[in-house]
Amino acid sequence: MKKGLAILLVVMFIVSLSFTGCGTSKDTVNTEGQAAVQTTAVQESNAAPEGKEVSIKLWIYPMIQGVNGDGNGEFDDWAKDRAKQFTNKNPKAKFEFEVLNWQNSLEKVDVAVAAGSPPDLLYTVNNFGGVSKYGKMEALEPIDDYLTQDDWNDYSTAIQAAMKYGDKSYLWPWLKLVSAIAVNMDIVKERKAESLIPLNNELRDWTYDEFLTAARALTFSRSGKNQPDVYGYGVQGKDSMFYNYLFAVANGGSILDPTFKQYTFKSEESIDGLNFLFDLVNKYKVVPEGAAGLTWQAVHDMFIKQQIAMIPYTAEMVDEAKKAPKPFTVEFVAPPHAAGKPITAWNNVGGFIVFRQDDAYKKDKVMEFGKLLTNAENSKILNVIGCFPARNSAGNIYPADNTLMEYLGKLSNYGNSGFSRAFGLIAVPDWEIEMQAFLLKEKTAEQILDDLGVKANEALAK
DSSP states (O other): OOHHHHHTTOOOOOOOOOOOOSSOOEEEEOTTSOEEEEOHHHHHHTOOOTTOOEEEEEEEOTTOOSTTSSSSSOTTHHHHHHHHHHHHHOTTEEEEEEEOOTTTHHHHHHHHHHTTOOOSEEEEEGGGTHHHHHHHTTOBOOOGGGOOHHHHHTSOHHHHHHTEETTEEOEEEEEEEEEEEEEEHHHHHHTTOGGGSOTTSTTOOOBHHHHHHHHHHTOBOSSSSSSOSBBSOOOOSSSOHHHHHHHHHTTTOOSBOTTSSSBOOOSHHHHHHHHHHHHHHHTSOOSOTTGGGOOHHHHHHHHHTTSBSEEEEOTTHHHHHHTSSSOOOEEEEOOOBOTTSOOOBEEEEEEEEEBOOSOHHHHHHHHHHHHHHTSTGGGGGGGGGTOEESSGGGOOOSOTTOHHHHHHHHHHTTBOHHHHHHHTTSOHHHHHHHHHHHHTTSSOHHHHHHHHHHHHHHHHHO
16 A cells, blocks of 8 residues: 555545436435435436536545556556546546645645635545535535435445535545554564464454553564664554544544534543553653654654554555565554453545535536446455455455455454544544644643543534
8 A cells, every 4th residue: 555545544435337417317315325316307407518518626645556556657547547437428528637645635625625726526534534524614515416225225334424424425435444553573573472462363353451561572672772773563643643542442432422413532431541552652662752743654664664563554564564675574463452342443434525516517527427436346446555445336356365355354344433433523633733742741631632522512513
């Protein structure tokens, strides 16, 4: 997987084939997943003269390189290929593509929205908060009128939850990204710590105490000096907050109640889970110094250089480790959880959101393209970046003997969709600011959860 993809635990798209927006009635899905009928009159109002030109602007990320994802070509080649599929039926359609970078993309999109010039279609992931942020701003077009009942039924309940803000659906889901703990087995063997890694458990799960024991064993000085030069685990305070706050959720905490109407993150469970993370950094010192100021990229690079033994990552790390300056072997295990609590995995859903359209005909065409991008056939390319299709009908896109993806597929069943969906309610920078203050001992767990609650309640009140 491209480095930036795992940065934000991010990435994905999905759905079915075309909708022309002309003359025939069709079944659609409302926000509760029940079939509704869009009238012929509504569709006819969106009709346009034969051959009307329409221009569609798509912003994506550097995830898939080349038409087939083989690394030969540009990062928008695959999207341009899908545009050719679209123009086979819509010859007057024109496209403008932009590949965003992972460092400042969120700010760039915010500026474009504020200026009234966002793209028509934007790739986003749950932990970017795009659905919640722009849905709350009423800057998005709901996709409910373009979903058939078959479309809706093709998604799991976790995917369905990721599509929504309030009672409307805004995301054309494409993929499900599953992260786990990537373990450098060369370091494990160097430390004779094989028995501490839960590879023999069916789901490779372990408790906080078991994880801490392994992290301490994998923190050492290879050079023989007093200060460690290899650390058991990687923590960063500058981005990828999704990983850090899972320690609260895996201890039984929840950002919102089951109705998604009340902030509940300030609980004993959440506080204890965050304090375990704090102790990893400040008490046991099993993470690199200065964690609050580290970026995900810095932690990633330290793992590649074999200065960190374990980090959250996606399946693509297997290939990255093979290409490292000093290649090493990687195995994946589940994120740790509190004793007596269920396994909680890092699942993230990615797809496309449609910004507000003034022209009804163009809206139909943008929706049609979003649906084509994410249909079952066009989801099969996701195997090149180690992701799973959001659409069930895409089937198993990995060989039967790919044991890693078989394992990650099982682990994905333990993803906490409530966590990923609620995470987007609060702006990413706010999550980061509070985590940095916490890791720097400027605020307690109780204080940051209070401050995050203010942000959450402001969003819930709108």
